[in-house]
Amino acid sequence: MKGRTIRNLFLDYFVKLGHELVPSSSLIPHDDPTLLFTNAGMVQFKRVFLGEEVRPYKRAVSCQKCVRAGGKHNDLENVGYTARHHTFFEMLGNFSFGDYFKEEAIVYAWEFITKVLNLPKDRLYVTVYEKDDEAVFLWKKIAGFSEERIIKLGEKDNFWAMGDTGPCGPCSEIVYDQGEEFGCKKPDCAPGCDCDRFLEVWNLVFMQYEKDEKGNLKPLPKGCIDTGMGLERITAVIQGVPSNYETDLFAGIISKIEELSGRSFKKNKDTEVAFRVIADHIRASVFILSEGIMPSNEGRGYVLRRIIRRAERFGKILGLTEPFLYKLVDPVIQEFGDIYPELLKNENITKKILKIEEEKFLETLNLGLEILEKEIDRLQKENKKIIPGEVLFKLYDTYGFPYDLVRDQVLPLGFSLDLTTFEKLKEKAREESRKSWKGALERAPQFIKDLIREDLQTLFVGYETLETKAKVI
Ligand code: ATP
Ligand code: MG
Ligand code: MG
Ligand code: MG
Numbered sequence: 451m452k453g454r455t456i457r458n459l460f461l462d463y464f465v466k467l468g469h470e471l472v473p474s475s476s477l478i479p480h481d482d483p484t485l486l487f488t489n490a491g492m493v494q495f496k497r498v499f500l501g502e503e504v505r506p507y508k509r510a511v512s513c514q515k516c517v518r519a520g521g522k523h524n525d526l527e528n529v530g531y532t533a534r535h536h537t538f539f540e541m542l543g544n545f546s547f548g549d550y551f552k553e554e555a556i557v558y559a560w561e562f563i564t565k566v567l568n569l570p571k572d573r574l575y576v577t578v579y580e581k582d583d584e585a586v587f588l589w590k591k592i593a594g595f596s597e598e599r600i601i602k603l604g605e606k607d608n609f610w611a612m613g614d615t616g617p618c619g620p621c622s623e624i625v626y627d628q629g630e631e632f633g634c635k636k637p638d639c640a641p642g643c644d645c646d647r648f649l650e651v652w653n654l655v656f657m658q659y660e661k662d663e664k665g666n667l668k669p670l671p672k673g674c675i676d677t678g679m680g681l682e683r684i685t686a687v688i689q690g691v692p693s694n695y696e697t698d699l700f701a702g703i704i705s706k707i708e709e710l711s712g713r714s715f716k717k718n719k720d721t722e723v724a725f726r727v728i729a730d731h732i733r734a735s736v737f738i739l740s741e742g743i744m745p746s747n748e749g750r751g752y753v754l755r756r757i758i759r760r761a762e763r764f765g766k767i768l769g770l771t772e773p774f775l776y777k778l779v780d781p782v783i784q785e786f787g788d789i790y791p792e793l794l795k796n797e798n799i800t801k802k803i804l805k806i807e808e809e810k811f812l813e814t815l816n817l818g819l820e821i822l823e824k825e826i827d828r829l830q831k832e833n834k835k836i837i838p839g840e841v842l843f844k845l846y847d848t849y850g851f852p853y854d855l856v857r858d859q860v861l862p863l864g865f866s867l868d869l870t871t872f873e874k875l876k877e878k879a880r881e882e883s884r885k886s887w888k889g890a891l892e893r894a895p896q897f898i899k900d901l902i903r904e905d906l907q908t909l910f911v912g913y914e915t916l917e918t919k920a921k922v923i
Contacts, residue, residue, distance in 0.1 A: 464511035491543030533693030538734035548672035579620030773808035818849030839871020
């Protein structure tokens with residue numbers, strides 16, 4: 451079964467259960483200035499959950515574009531090293547706004563997983579919030595699970611809150627056991643463990659309380675449901691492959707990287723990590739660029755820049771020394787262009803910006819790596835294990851190295867990074883540049899000005915707020 455079939459099956463299943471099919475919202479959350487990127491299906495429904503907005507439907511289903519890089523949920527540094535984390539991924543979700551609650555939510559999820567997708571029950575576990583006896587009771591009743599299949603976890607893992615105050619409630623996650631060979635072999639390895647054995651596929655959130663300033667929980671008059679299932683993860687499970695990157699959703703991208711680099715994906719651990727990073731980061735870059743966000747040194751643009759540069763650095767491991775990311779735009783568009791037409795509309799500008807960004811960075815990548823290697827040598831001789839903030843800042847400021855790129859290089863060697871000094875130096879430099887600010891457009895490099903003129907039409911297609919326009923210019 452293909453990834454796109456699973457996406458459709460999910461949406462159709464919930465539409466048949468009376469859910470409104472709501473398109474994915476933009477990756478730029480319009481209601482929430484505190485959030486860099488949309489990172490879950492519920493983001494576009496926040497005001498509905500809060501009762502501040504009423505929609506003509508009480509049940510919804512969506513497949514939401516998500517980015518978890520920078521900000522609260524930051525998976526950037528996991529990507530490449532786990533089989534299940536992406537910076538960009540699609541989240542399938544069903545939602546109830548004061549309509550059905552816990553029992554139906556569990557019935558719907560269980561039937562979908564076991565009857566539509568036919569996953570074997572003996573591979574499935576669930577986690578619940580330790581104080582949620584109702585969820586334990588329902589899982590036993592609906593799935594016929596015995597106690598040991600229901601793992602009780604604490605607040606950190608299984609209690610969800612929208613913020614410090616407001617709607618919150620326990621959650622319950624459906625976990626698929628990939629088999630012992632995927633495990634971390636620790637004696638306490640069980641569902642909830644961070645390794646790849648017990649793969650969390652679907653999170654069901656039962657919003658049933660409102661938290662006040664003092665932290666008191668008051669039951670909501672009507673509970674709400676918010677669920678999220680990663681399309682790439684469930685596809686990997688259905689296709690019986692050990693990582694998301696081996697699903698058909700990534701196949702076109704992976705084979706293009708193989709063609710460009712002349713290397714094969716699963717040859718050894720290093721190339722595998724590099725393939726994963728590049729395959730993930732090109733998807734994220736194409737989706738972010740198609741929203742009109744440009745690489746920059748601030749906010750969303752900086753997250754994009756970090757993603758592109760991290761991909762570039764891993765490209766070097768595959769012997770890719772010329773710009774290559776822009777050549778990977780086509781397979782991304784082939785897989786997603788019909789579902790997300792904004793990718794097609796912005797195809798040309800996406801390729802152009804990527805190529806320019808790559809050229810710019812490749813000029814300094816080697817120099818930066820040399821400096822870093824010398825620094826590592828020096829520190830090792832002095833028996834030191836921390837990369838000083840001054841070095842991080844120099845690499846950032848002169849060679850365009852985001853700190854995570856340094857981290858990828860030095861972590862395996864047992865170093866840590868002095869990020870506090872680094873951030874201080876960055877802030878100081880920012881202050882200084884603010885003082886000499888003469889107007890954003892004047893400061894913009896010529897190529898940006900040319901592109902804006904050339905591609906004004908295409909570029910502004912994805913814009914919905916003045917704020918975004920201002921950010922890009
Ligand atoms: P994990 O513990 O594996 O990091 P999570 O608990 O942070 O996942 P949730 O916030 O519960 O994830 O999101 C709902 C679902 O979205 C998850 O069950 C998973 O299927 C998917 N998901 C979450 N983060 C990612 C990611 N970085 N890449 C791909 N899928 C993800
Ligand atoms: Mg996570
Ligand atoms: Mg989790
Ligand atoms: Mg979760």
